Amino acid sequence: MSHTDHxxxxxxxxxxxxxxxxxIRTPTVExxxxxxxxxxxxxxxxxxxxxxxxxxxxxxAPTSVVSLVDGQLAGFISGYIRPDAPQTLFIWQVGVDxxxxxxxxxxxxxxxxxxxxxxxxLETTITADNEASIALFTALARHHGTEITRRDLFxxxxxxxxxASGEEHAAEDLYTVEPLRTDT
Ligand SMILES: CC(C)(COP(=O)(O)OP(=O)(O)OC[C@H]1O[C@@H](n2cnc3c(N)ncnc32)[C@H](O)[C@@H]1OP(=O)(O)O)[C@@H](O)C(=O)NCCC(=O)NCCS
Numbered sequence: 001m002s003h004t005d006h007x008x009x010x011x012x013x014x015x016x017x018x019x020x021x022x023x024i025r026t027p028t029v030e031x032x033x034x035x036x037x038x039x040x041x042x043x044x045x046x047x048x049x050x051x052x053x054x055x056x057x058x059x060x061a062p063t064s065v066v067s068l069v070d071g072q073l074a075g076f077i078s079g080y081i082r083p084d085a086p087q088t089l090f091i092w093q094v095g096v097d098x099x100x101x102x103x104x105x106x107x108x109x110x111x112x113x114x115x116x117x118x119x120x121x122l123e124t125t126i127t128a129d130n131e132a133s134i135a136l137f138t139a140l141a142r143h144h145g146t147e148i149t150r151r152d153l154f155x156x157x158x159x160x161x162x163x164a165s166g167e168e169h170a171a172e173d174l175y176t177v178e179p180l181r182t183d184t
Contacts, residue, residue: 013068022105023068024112027057027076031066034073038095044130045093046169053078063089065113067096067105074100077109081117089119089180094133106136111143120179125153125172134175141177149176 013023027035032054039045039053056064060080067075075096082088091113096105114122122140126133141148151174159169 020069021071022108023071024065024108025068026061026116027064027066028061029054029057031073031076032057035066035076035078035095038073038076038097039093041097042095045095063113063117065109065116067100067109069100069105073097075105075109077106077113079113079117081119082123085121087119088121088123089114089117091122091124094124094136107139107143110136110140114140114180115182118182120182122177122180124175126175127170127172129170137175137177144177144179144181146177146179146181150174151176 013021015021033050035053035057036048036050040047056078060078063079063081065077066073075094077094078092079089080092082090091110094106094110122137124133124137126137138148152171153174154172156168156171159165162168
């Protein structure tokens with residue numbers, strides 16, 4: 001099996017009202033560098049190494065997703081199934097290129113990866129200042145007819161001190177959405 005083969009067939013590209021072609025599909029290793037560049041361009045996401053995104057696109061493709069607009073990488077989500085909680089999809093990073101925000105791409109990708117994962121519970125962490133991300137996952141909970149809950153998870157004390165890392169990392173709060181409907 002080559003690295004571009006996946007059990008999950010890509011969704012067929014669709015055209016939106018503006019005549020653009022939107023494609024939502026699992027990532028391949030060829031998307032890794034673009035995912036890195038997109039994460040970097042947000043200026044908000046913790047930037048991992050290019051290698052990490054390439055590795056992710058290989059090993060966690062079934063629980064990750066990319067979106068392309070007219071063939072250009074416009075967004076990605078990296079996620080995984082928690083090894084000790086096989087019904088829980090953990091969403092790590094969500095990024096949409098600023099040129100393509102506010103038109104439902106993040107929601108489309110999220111719905112796609114959740115449906116493919118078969119998970120009944122979603123977890124993600126968000127910093128308190130990230131209104132767009134909180135709005136995205138709140139919209140998701142609404143779509144699934146359920147609640148979103150928040151609790152403390154990774155406090156600032158767990159991260160390297162500002163003196164070592166350049167700036168203090170904000171606390172990452174755990175947001176949980178469950179149960180996820182499987183018929184959406
Ligand atoms: C967060 C992000 C992924 C949203 O992408 P997007 O494609 O613009 O989001 P969508 O258009 O699918 O919107 C999804 C929901 O979030 C809301 N939303 C999106 N951006 C918002 C903003 N800046 N402020 C408030 N709400 C916002 C939308 O109104 C929508 O809610 P609704 O269905 O109730 O109307 C994008 O802003 C981004 O890449 N930000 C930088 C990286 C980041 O912070 N990632 C999240 C942390 S992992």
